[in-house]
Amino acid sequence: MEYVTSLLSLALIASAIRVTMPILLAALGAVYSERGGVINIGLEGIMIMGTFFGAVGDYVFARQYPALVAAIPDLAPAAGVLAAMLAGMAFALIHALVTITFRVDQIISGVALNLLAVGLARFLNILFFGVATQSPGVSGFTPVDIPILEGIPVLGPIATGISPMILVALLLVLIGHWTLLRTRFGLRLRGVGEHPRAADTLGINVYGMRYAGVLISGALAGMAGAYLAIEQAHLYFEGMTQGRGFIALAAMIFGNWWPLGALGASALFGYFDALSLRVVVLPVPSQFINVLPHIVSILVLAGFVRRAQPPAADGVPYTKEEE
Amino acid sequence: MRGMRGVGVLALAMVVVLAITACQQRAQQPAQQAKKFKVGIVYDVGGRGDLSFNDMAFAGLEQAQREFGDRIETRDLEPTAGGENREELLRLLAGENYDLIFGIGFLFTDSISRVAKEFPNVKFGLIDGFVPDLTDASNIVCLLFNEHEGSFLVGAAAALKSRTGVIGFVGGMKIPLIEKFEAGYIAGARYVKPSIRVLSDYAGTTGEAFRDPVKGKELALAQYDRRADIIYHASGGTGIGVFEAAVVKKRLAIGVDADQSLTVKDDQRPQILTSMMKRVDVSVFETIKAFVDGQYKGGYKNFGLAEGGVGYAENDYNKDMIADIKDRLEDLKQKIVAGEIKVPASKAELDTFLKSLPK
Numbered sequence A: 001m002e003y004v005t006s007l008l009s010l011a012l013i014a015s016a017i018r019v020t021m022p023i024l025l026a027a028l029g030a031v032y033s034e035r036g037g038v039i040n041i042g043l044e045g046i047m048i049m050g051t052f053f054g055a056v057g058d059y060v061f062a063r064q065y066p067a068l069v070a071a072i073p074d075l076a077p078a079a080g081v082l083a084a085m086l087a088g089m090a091f092a093l094i095h096a097l098v099t100i101t102f103r104v105d106q107i108i109s110g111v112a113l114n115l116l117a118v119g120l121a122r123f124l125n126i127l128f129f130g131v132a133t134q135s136p137g138v139s140g141f142t143p144v145d146i147p148i149l150e151g152i153p154v155l156g157p158i159a160t161g162i163s164p165m166i167l168v169a170l171l172l173v174l175i176g177h178w179t180l181l182r183t184r185f186g187l188r189l190r191g192v193g194e195h196p197r198a199a200d201t202l203g204i205n206v207y208g209m210r211y212a213g214v215l216i217s218g219a220l221a222g223m224a225g226a227y228l229a230i231e232q233a234h235l236y237f238e239g240m241t242q243g244r245g246f247i248a249l250a251a252m253i254f255g256n257w258w259p260l261g262a263l264g265a266s267a268l269f270g271y272f273d274a275l276s277l278r279v280v281v282l283p284v285p286s287q288f289i290n291v292l293p294h295i296v297s298i299l300v301l302a303g304f305v306r307r308a309q310p311p312a313a314d315g316v317p318y319t320k321e322e323e
Numbered sequence B: 001m002r003g004m005r006g007v008g009v010l011a012l013a014m015v016v017v018l019a020i021t022a023c024q025q026r027a028q029q030p031a032q033q034a035k036k037f038k039v040g041i042v043y044d045v046g047g048r049g050d051l052s053f054n055d056m057a058f059a060g061l062e063q064a065q066r067e068f069g070d071r072i073e074t075r076d077l078e079p080t081a082g083g084e085n086r087e088e089l090l091r092l093l094a095g096e097n098y099d100l101i102f103g104i105g106f107l108f109t110d111s112i113s114r115v116a117k118e119f120p121n122v123k124f125g126l127i128d129g130f131v132p133d134l135t136d137a138s139n140i141v142c143l144l145f146n147e148h149e150g151s152f153l154v155g156a157a158a159a160l161k162s163r164t165g166v167i168g169f170v171g172g173m174k175i176p177l178i179e180k181f182e183a184g185y186i187a188g189a190r191y192v193k194p195s196i197r198v199l200s201d202y203a204g205t206t207g208e209a210f211r212d213p214v215k216g217k218e219l220a221l222a223q224y225d226r227r228a229d230i231i232y233h234a235s236g237g238t239g240i241g242v243f244e245a246a247v248v249k250k251r252l253a254i255g256v257d258a259d260q261s262l263t264v265k266d267d268q269r270p271q272i273l274t275s276m277m278k279r280v281d282v283s284v285f286e287t288i289k290a291f292v293d294g295q296y297k298g299g300y301k302n303f304g305l306a307e308g309g310v311g312y313a314e315n316d317y318n319k320d321m322i323a324d325i326k327d328r329l330e331d332l333k334q335k336i337v338a339g340e341i342k343v344p345a346s347k348a349e350l351d352t353f354l355k356s357l358p359k
Helices: A010-035 A045-062 A068-071 A074-103 A106-129 A151-160 A164-182 A184-194 A197-201 A208-231 A244-254 A259-278 A286-301 B002-026 B051-068 B086-095 B106-118 B149-163 B176-192 B214-227 B238-249 B280-292 B321-336 B348-357
Strands: B036-041 B071-078 B101-102 B123-127 B142-144 B166-173 B199-205 B230-233 B254-258 B271-276 B299-303 B308-314
Touching: A010 A045, A010 A151, A010 A164, A010 A184, A010 A208, A010 A259, A010 B051, A045 A068, A045 A208, A045 A244, A045 B106, A074 A106, A074 A208, A074 B101, A151 B123, A164 A184, A164 A208, A164 A259, A184 A197, A184 A208, A184 B086, A184 B123, A208 A244, A208 B086, A208 B214, A208 B238, A244 A259, A244 A286, A244 B176, A244 B214, B002 B106, B002 B199, B036 B051, B036 B086, B036 B280, B051 B071, B051 B101, B051 B280, B071 B086, B086 B101, B086 B106, B101 B106, B101 B280, B106 B123, B123 B280, B142 B280, B149 B166, B149 B176, B149 B230, B149 B254, B149 B271, B149 B308, B149 B321, B166 B176, B166 B238, B176 B230, B176 B321, B176 B348, B199 B214, B214 B230, B214 B238, B230 B238, B238 B254, B271 B321, B271 B348, B280 B299, B308 B321
Parallel strands: B036 B071, B036 B101, B101 B123, B123 B142, B142 B299, B166 B199, B166 B230, B230 B254, B254 B271
Antiparallel strands: B271 B308
């Protein structure tokens, strides 16, 4: 009962930050992809690949270079994250190739990726580890303390012993926002998402930019998966993404296709999720909280909350006219 | 193990060769001696390598293969990740004239009832599922466990070991089967220490709730934050997250189904007080044994404390931890077996049970 009063307790916020991260990273990835004009509902599948290859990279590196890992323990999880990002990019490359070069419907390709990932992860897991559904345990990053804040005792839960990946993710959001808003790359990426024909006329490589957007989204979604496997559960477990890739899409929509918006939306979803785990007596059933992200995105898309402003050419394959 | 299997394969090959030669020599007579019983298993979602439920079923199958290797041949199949094709797999085995087929897990309940009707000559074993109105003559035997009795003992262990007076329970999918674990656990804890507080949480309301270690970890962290110092999980793969949380908070956890001290990561091992063992392997083996001996009976078979079907785990890692409470647990076990303590098997029975306890 005492817990009902502490809706803003720091332990709750720390929990909210932890459950926000995978959604945030994948949502950030989705922003890049859709800003370039490619809808990527294959995020869930890419995340599954991320969880699997994150664990594999971590595990294999720790086995191959035990001396190195003994000296610097963080190398193994770093290798896992790198493997997950590369696997995510490889998986996203399929999406890019199919939708950009061959102009297949982007939704169909995304659905196919999600289905493929489930089977592929199981197949590869049997191949690597001899069992169907889980990897051996892997090590995570050494938790870090935030300088300055760590000295304030009441901030203990959110300033000490946190995953370095959380800090990296927040940094990536800021970089992402600045990139899209202020850099040449960002402007061009948005250009091909808004009006590919105009961008093409100005000499921008539409296909190249779109490939870049999709590949970045693959890397980030892969990283989101790696966070789940390496930092949260310390192993790969089949089905551990639990639909977070779809919630990330909802967060991106609610965040109006901007990195900072995605951060706000993910944090909101994460907060409610943590709330449902921590508060004993909720005024609404916990199932309601689970569907909240999807209801919110429907409301946004339907224009009830505010006008959704997706990139104008989002989801439309671009055909370069024959010379 | 591999050697044994090699021998088995060799023996099988020889039998086949003999059978063929026998057939060639006396084509009219059926080769009675070479007839082997075919035993199949279809796993639950999670599949082989889950280090608990399904692996224990496989262990039972393996044991049967070792003991009756010359009289049975076995096959085990895994459903897809969501388990949607479990009925097809049952039908596949039945169609290939398997004699005895096991469905591992309550999710098989409907599928087995349907397939058993279509193949009246095939016998089925259903772990954890309840099909109503079965008789000795039915071709389904429901293998049920008194999980509440085992949970009672680990609940008592948790209450006796708790320093804070608060203990926790993390369940997977919120269904009567898992509530049975919870009811027994709470009953055991309150029986030995009426003042104990038990926190309960469930990971969800679908099968996905058994494979969400991330949520399991957050739920357990929340319970540890609320001063629980021992958490019992009955949540399959979700429980891996509970063990992770125990490592982070340096508190204790209790495993389920298999002796989980033996299978978890090294750093989690010291955090596991004990495990509530559910001997799926025993039930599978016993059923195959009965079948081979011609004693197979349909209906219901209960595996409780008395039959050695459930219990708490003791191993090299937790021996010292539970040494001081072992006598007490054995005493409780005797009382349950003797019927002096009637352990509640549902939330409703739990309420009655708690009211009957001396204040």
